[in-house]
Amino acid sequence: MEPLEKYWSKRLDGAAEALEENGFEVFRAADEEAVRRLLLSEILPALSPKVAGLGGSVSVVQCGVYQALKEFPGLELLDTYDKSISEHQKLELRRQALLSDLYVCGTNALTEAGQLVNLDMIGNRVGALAFGPRHVLVLAGRNKLVPDVPAAMRRIKDLAAPLNTMRLNKKTPCVKTARCMDCSSPDRICNVWTITEKSFPKGRIKVVLVDKDLGL
Numbered sequence: 118m119e120p121l122e123k124y125w126s127k128r129l130d131g132a133a134e135a136l137e138e139n140g141f142e143v144f145r146a147a148d149e150e151a152v153r154r155l156l157l158s159e160i161l162p163a164l165s166p167k168v169a170g171l172g173g174s175v176s177v178v179q180c181g182v183y184q185a186l187k188e189f190p191g192l193e194l195l196d197t198y199d200k201s202i203s204e205h206q207k208l209e210l211r212r213q214a215l216l217s218d219l220y221v222c223g224t225n226a227l228t229e230a231g232q233l234v235n236l237d238m239i240g241n242r243v244g245a246l247a248f249g250p251r252h253v254l255v256l257a258g259r260n261k262l263v264p265d266v267p268a269a270m271r272r273i274k275d276l277a278a279p280l281n282t283m284r285l286n287k288k289t290p291c292v293k294t295a296r297c298m299d300c301s302s303p304d305r306i307c308n309v310w311t312i313t314e315k316s317f318p319k320g321r322i323k324v325v326l327v328d329k330d331l332g333l
Contacts, residue, residue: 125259129326132262135231140316142323152180152256152325160323161189161219164252170195170214172222172242175284176256176332182221211241220250223332225277226269227261227324233313234269236278238306246313246322253322258331266312278307280333 118126133143144160146152169186171194177183178198186194195210195217196202202210214220222242226234233255237243246253263269279291282304289305290298297307316322 125328128262129259129328131229132227132231133326135229136227136324136326137231139231139314140319140322141231142316142320144323144325146325146327148327148329149180149331152327153182153185155325156182156185156254157189160254161192164219166192166218166252168193168195168213168217169219169221170210170217170245170250171197172220172245173197174221174223174256174332176223176258176327177221179331180256180327182256186221211239214241215245215249217250219252219254220245221254221256222246223256224261224324225273226263227257228263228265228269230265232266232269233311233322233324234266234273235311235313236273236307237309237311240309243309243311246311251321255322255324256327256331257324258327258329260330261332270310274307277333282306284333 133145136143144155146155169192171177183198186192187196195214197207197210224233224235228234233246235243235246263272274297278297279295282289282292287304287306289302290300313322
């Protein structure tokens with residue numbers, strides 16, 4: 118095993134152990150295609166969801182999970198990624214997703230102590246993590262792993278939030294400065310923090326740890 122492979126293997130082993138101690142169900146995947154195979158061959162057959170919702174996530178698209186959910190037989194996807202629908206329709210689908218059988222999203226950061234740290238604009242994703250959907254599936258690339266909660270917050274404010282405002286073409290100062298300005302813009306995406314210390318009930322939140330850099 119090459120040094121870099123060994124390094125990430127050990128880091129992800131530690132993260133998996135911490136997550137499991139906190140009641141999360143943990144899956145491992147080597148890359149994007151492995152995530153998609155895991156979803157289709159193991160996770161969806163085991164859960165048999167009838168309705169699935171989505172949180173905004175580059176990782177979900179990057180891994181082919183979005184397309185797989187759209188095509189999975191017998192599954193109704195509340196498709197908030199559909200660019201042809203209105204903002205009002207998207208908001209209503211986000212509301213409905215809070216009562217879905219399966220909610221799929223990414224995470225802004227994952228600590229070595231097995232905590233998920235997230236910051237939302239609307240709050241639908243962090244709301245679903247906290248309560249509502251029967252099961253939540255979180256995709257976490259190795260680039261999301263940080264030492265602790267303060268480091269997670271720095272990662273989000275210094276990297277994830279500015280990148281997401283650029284991706285979403287928001288009118289915020291960080292689009293120009295590439296750093297958080299703690300703005301009061303109507304387009305501000307940094308509104309609702311959550312720190313998910315543990316999964317309750319045990320196993321409700323499932324985390325796929327991916328040995329690749331995923332998303333933002």
